[in-house]
Amino acid sequence: MKVGIIGCGAIANIITTSIVPENNGIDIAYFFDKDIERAENLASFAGGIAVLDFEEMLKNVDLVLECASPDSARYFAPRVLSEGRDMIVMSIGAFMDYEFYQNVEKIAKENNAKVHLPSGAIVGLDGIKAVAKFGLKEIKLVTRKSPKSLGKDIDKEEVLFEGKASEAVKEFPLNINVAATISIACQRDIDVKIIVDPKVDRNVHEITAKGDFGEFKTTTMNYPCSANPKTSMLAALSAIRLLKSFNETISVGM
Ligand SMILES: NC(=O)c1ccc[n+]([C@@H]2O[C@H](COP(=O)([O-])OP(=O)(O)OC[C@H]3O[C@@H](n4cnc5c(N)ncnc54)[C@H](O)[C@@H]3O)[C@@H](O)[C@H]2O)c1
Numbered sequence: 001m002k003v004g005i006i007g008c009g010a011i012a013n014i015i016t017t018s019i020v021p022e023n024n025g026i027d028i029a030y031f032f033d034k035d036i037e038r039a040e041n042l043a044s045f046a047g048g049i050a051v052l053d054f055e056e057m058l059k060n061v062d063l064v065l066e067c068a069s070p071d072s073a074r075y076f077a078p079r080v081l082s083e084g085r086d087m088i089v090m091s092i093g094a095f096m097d098y099e100f101y102q103n104v105e106k107i108a109k110e111n112n113a114k115v116h117l118p119s120g121a122i123v124g125l126d127g128i129k130a131v132a133k134f135g136l137k138e139i140k141l142v143t144r145k146s147p148k149s150l151g152k153d154i155d156k157e158e159v160l161f162e163g164k165a166s167e168a169v170k171e172f173p174l175n176i177n178v179a180a181t182i183s184i185a186c187q188r189d190i191d192v193k194i195i196v197d198p199k200v201d202r203n204v205h206e207i208t209a210k211g212d213f214g215e216f217k218t219t220t221m222n223y224p225c226s227a228n229p230k231t232s233m234l235a236a237l238s239a240i241r242l243l244k245s246f247n248e249t250i251s252v253g254m
Helices: 010-022 036-046 054-058 070-082 092-096 098-110 125-131 165-171 177-186 233-245
Strands: 002-006 027-032 049-051 063-066 086-089 136-145 158-164 191-196 203-211 214-222 228-232
Touching: 002 010, 002 054, 010 027, 010 036, 010 228, 010 233, 027 036, 027 054, 036 049, 049 054, 054 070, 063 070, 070 086, 070 092, 070 098, 086 092, 086 233, 092 098, 092 165, 092 177, 125 136, 125 177, 125 203, 136 177, 158 165, 165 177, 165 191, 214 233, 228 233
Parallel strands: 002 027, 002 063, 027 049, 063 086, 136 191
Antiparallel strands: 136 203, 158 191, 203 214
16 A cells, blocks of 8 residues: 655654554655655655655555645645545544535545544544444543643643634644544534643543443543654554554454
8 A cells, every 4th residue: 555645744753654664565655745854854764755746646645644734634635535545634623624524525435535534642432433323422521731732831720721622623723633533433512621731741631421321431641742742642653553454354443
């Protein structure tokens, strides 16, 4: 499987440096970034090609991995899918725009392409998907981040946001992909609280779900990527796992 990457930052670096040395049939071969130097650095590590022209990459790959920004997901997804190429999208917040979601779904279906949204920086999506249509009565996310990761300079805990996921992704588009991921998984606009906390050095996501099935709570305490404190290591690792799953005969979990 030939893969091209849009956005050669923190996530792309972790994925590429993990996958390429394994030589396991996932050929990350093309790199595209608005900062060409970033694309060139990763291409040189991978023995791949840094492209200035996105179309050159598109015609040569089976799958495009977006790890750039919500705007780039919105811009490139329709183009990628209209060429029948599959896509992994990390900037999941883009999918909270229902019109965009439906348009992408339509183009993908018409061109026999698939869109994959990795579980990202949280655990528990398997359970959320399983109960979504079976009596899920309450689901909420509390996210706790350090002032550094939210670009704040404060010395005591502060609730930065309380409301629906659709509003959270508008106010914090690069920070709250997890709220979008959960909302899409259970097809509802979930309740979200974002707390900036000088006592934490990790990105902490606590999900609570209650309903006819019982109740569950998951807490993920993620180390941030050194290259980008907004991004959790686990987000990149979930995309690596997803890429590898395409070559597996038996899949476990979801
Ligand atoms: N799904 C999740 O759980 C999750 C978790 C963390 C981050 N993310 C998202 O993944 C994306 C990447 O995160 P990151 O930490 O690697 O970011 P990063 O800032 O480290 O890297 C992004 C790279 O994309 C490039 N870029 C941005 N817009 C572009 C465009 N229009 N065309 C070409 N290149 C472009 C930038 O130059 C940069 O090199 C972000 O949108 C982030 O919000 C998702």
